[in-house]
Amino acid sequence: MELFWEGIAKAMALIVALDREVLAITWLSLKVSGLATLISLVIGISSGTLLALTDFPGKRLIISIVNTGMGLPPVVVGLFVTIFLWRNGPLGFLEILYTPTAMIIAQAIIATPIVTGITVASIHSLPPNLKLQILALGATRWQMVLILIREARLPLLAGVMAGFGGVISEVGASIMVGGNIKGYSRVLTTATVMETSRGNFDVAIALSLILLLLCFAVNYVLTRIQHRKRPR
Amino acid sequence: MTTPLLEIKNLVLVRGEVQVLDIPALLLHENEVLSIIGPNGSGKSTLLLTLASLLQPTTGELRCRGEIISSRRSAETYRRRLAMVFQEPLLFDTTVFENVATGLKIRGISRNEIKGRVQRSLELFNIRHLADRSARKLSGGEAQRTSLARAFAINPEIVLLDEPFASLDPPTRLALTEDLERILKETGTAAVMATHDQLDALRLSDRMAVMKSGRIIQDGPPVEVMHRPADEFVASFVGMENVLNGKVVAQAGGLLTVTLADHLIEFPGMSAPGEQALFCIRPEHITITTSDPGGATSARNIFPATIRKIIPMGAYHKLYLECGFPLVAYLTSQSLGTLHLAEGTRVFASFKATSVHLIRSGA
Numbered sequence: 001m002e003l004f005w006e007g008i009a010k011a012m013a014l015i016v017a018l019d020r021e022v023l024a025i026t027w028l029s030l031k032v033s034g035l036a037t038l039i040s041l042v043i044g045i046s047s048g049t050l051l052a053l054t055d056f057p058g059k060r061l062i063i064s065i066v067n068t069g070m071g072l073p074p075v076v077v078g079l080f081v082t083i084f085l086w087r088n089g090p091l092g093f094l095e096i097l098y099t100p101t102a103m104i105i106a107q108a109i110i111a112t113p114i115v116t117g118i119t120v121a122s123i124h125s126l127p128p129n130l131k132l133q134i135l136a137l138g139a140t141r142w143q144m145v146l147i148l149i150r151e152a153r154l155p156l157l158a159g160v161m162a163g164f165g166g167v168i169s170e171v172g173a174s175i176m177v178g179g180n181i182k183g184y185s186r187v188l189t190t191a192t193v194m195e196t197s198r199g200n201f202d203v204a205i206a207l208s209l210i211l212l213l214l215c216f217a218v219n220y221v222l223t224r225i226q227h228r229k230r231p232r
Numbered sequence: 233m234t235t236p237l238l239e240i241k242n243l244v245l246v247r248g249e250v251q252v253l254d255i256p257a258l259l260l261h262e263n264e265v266l267s268i269i270g271p272n273g274s275g276k277s278t279l280l281l282t283l284a285s286l287l288q289p290t291t292g293e294l295r296c297r298g299e300i301i302s303s304r305r306s307a308e309t310y311r312r313r314l315a316m317v318f319q320e321p322l323l324f325d326t327t328v329f330e331n332v333a334t335g336l337k338i339r340g341i342s343r344n345e346i347k348g349r350v351q352r353s354l355e356l357f358n359i360r361h362l363a364d365r366s367a368r369k370l371s372g373g374e375a376q377r378t379s380l381a382r383a384f385a386i387n388p389e390i391v392l393l394d395e396p397f398a399s400l401d402p403p404t405r406l407a408l409t410e411d412l413e414r415i416l417k418e419t420g421t422a423a424v425m426a427t428h429d430q431l432d433a434l435r436l437s438d439r440m441a442v443m444k445s446g447r448i449i450q451d452g453p454p455v456e457v458m459h460r461p462a463d464e465f466v467a468s469f470v471g472m473e474n475v476l477n478g479k480v481v482a483q484a485g486g487l488l489t490v491t492l493a494d495h496l497i498e499f500p501g502m503s504a505p506g507e508q509a510l511f512c513i514r515p516e517h518i519t520i521t522t523s524d525p526g527g528a529t530s531a532r533n534i535f536p537a538t539i540r541k542i543i544p545m546g547a548y549h550k551l552y553l554e555c556g557f558p559l560v561a562y563l564t565s566q567s568l569g570t571l572h573l574a575e576g577t578r579v580f581a582s583f584k585a586t587s588v589h590l591i592r593s594g595a
Contacts, residue, residue: 127320127322129318129320129322130322132281132284132286132316132318133316133318133322135286135311136284136286136311136314136315136316136392137315137334137335137338137382137386138308138311138312138335138338138339138386139338140308143338147324147334150324151324151325153325154325
């Protein structure tokens with residue numbers, strides 16, 4: 001137990017002192033996961049809206065696949081991204097394996113089904129006649145889609161949070177495609193794994209505390225949003 | 233003959249395998265308010281969506297001022313000239329002002345002009361004080377007023393109203409009906425309103441169309457539909473509680489004599505003796521007296537009757553009478569007291585020949 005309290009005390013010291021390495025790791029985590037979330041939003045919201053608003057044979061199957069993708073194991077993503085980016089792999093010529101770019105790609109792949117799935121659900125949760133009401137107000141199809149997305153913004157924001165929360169706390173893919181290179185591709189989760197294996201519990205605890213704080217902040221905002229009510 | 237504002241020709245709409253609309257012809261003229269009445273599932277909403285070009289007919293056409301609405305482009309241009317209000321307010325998650333401004337923004341109208349037009353529309357529906365309120369914090373009536381204000385803000389040539397009062401409580405509904413009546417008159421906007429309330433239809437509309445199973449059974453001035461229903465279905469739907477079937481025994485000078493349960497009933501109509509006649513009488517046209525009115529009334533049809541049942545209906549009472557054939561009559565609560573009527577009381581039921589409408593006759 002002494003180990004624990006000692007670790008906490010040292011961790012607090014590291015955080016309060018704004019340790020350069022800890023700060024750099026946190027910043028990279030935010031950057032990689034933030035960019036990955038952004039990419040997943042562009043792809044996820046557009047494809048999710050399209051999926052929700054169009055009818056075609058096999059739509060249910062696609063939605064089921066997307067929903068399954070919401071629980072995609074990061075290590076599986078890590079494995080396939082590694083294979084694709086491997087020197088002899090199909091995208092090996094890009095030479096981005098073990099770079100933050102590869103981590104962004106892997107994390108975007110993890111977050112996209114989450115955002116897509118939540119977008120489909122958000123658009124479906126709007127009143128069925130709303131689409132007709134918007135068109136009856138004189139909207140073009142494009143205007144209708146934009147207004148619908150604006151109306152679904154609260155549950156969509158939940159999608160953003162869920163996507164971000166999913167990738168910032170993900171470790172498997174990041175370590176596989178990023179390589180946990182010091183000062184280059186080391187993020188909060190990969191650093192925590194490494195420091196723990198080395199027995200540097202104080203640093204590991206400091207990193208975990210920051211990660212927890214980030215996750216808490218995300219979930220706090222998420223809960224606040226979910227408790228707001230829709231108009232009639 | 234002026235070109236009608238809206239015109240439907242030979243319209244058929246098939247969904248899946250089911251034919252949900254079959255309307256050979258329907259017109260809407262400038263400044264006209266047309267009510268579509270009918271039970272749930274009769275196709276009222278589908279017809280409105282088709283009129284808004286939000287559903288494409290399988291065959292047939294929709295014309296606005298003579299112009300066919302067919303392509304997606306023409307439908308979008310056409311939809312900018314109309315507004316539709318649904319049973320649910322369907323407000324956006326923003327302020328009342330922004331909600332009412334939506335149709336104008338969609339049309340790319342300048343911010344300054346939007347302000348003035350939204351204010352006018354809010355005033356029209358007496359909700360100016362709610363402008364800055366979130367649409368999430370409105371009562372049912374306020375929300376529906378906002379929805380109507382949003383529709384009228386664009387100065388539509390036609391408004392399509394799909395049971396806009398159906399989910400409101402009676403006092404709210406009454407106040408909103410009064411305002412809508414005034415606004416439709418003031419603005420001269422043509423309207424098509426689906427409702428299952430014949431009183432709303434009677435109050436607001438110049439014409440009434442009765443729908444059943446995707447077809448229009450009768451289309452005419454409300455009073456005519458109410459008093460001269462085309463068939464039993466329309467009769468029952470517009471509150472015509474006395475639909476009777478008798479046998480024609482004589483016809484002279486446009487007056488039929490029909491026998492029913494050993495009674496003779498006289499009313500205007502053309503038929504041949506020996507044929508069956510289906511006819512109806514509105515309950516409010518039946519007079520109840522405790523003594524035989526005889527020569528004191530111009531009513532040709534006087535029958536002794538027994539009161540079987542009395543049901544209070546608020547301002548009036550509904551009397552179920554037995555005069556050899558069943559008859560329903562309405563009586564004010566005051567008359568009921570004055571005449572000392574109770575279940576079992578023997579009375580006289582009388583009605584004028586002109587109160588009877590011959591639905592049809594045949595062998």
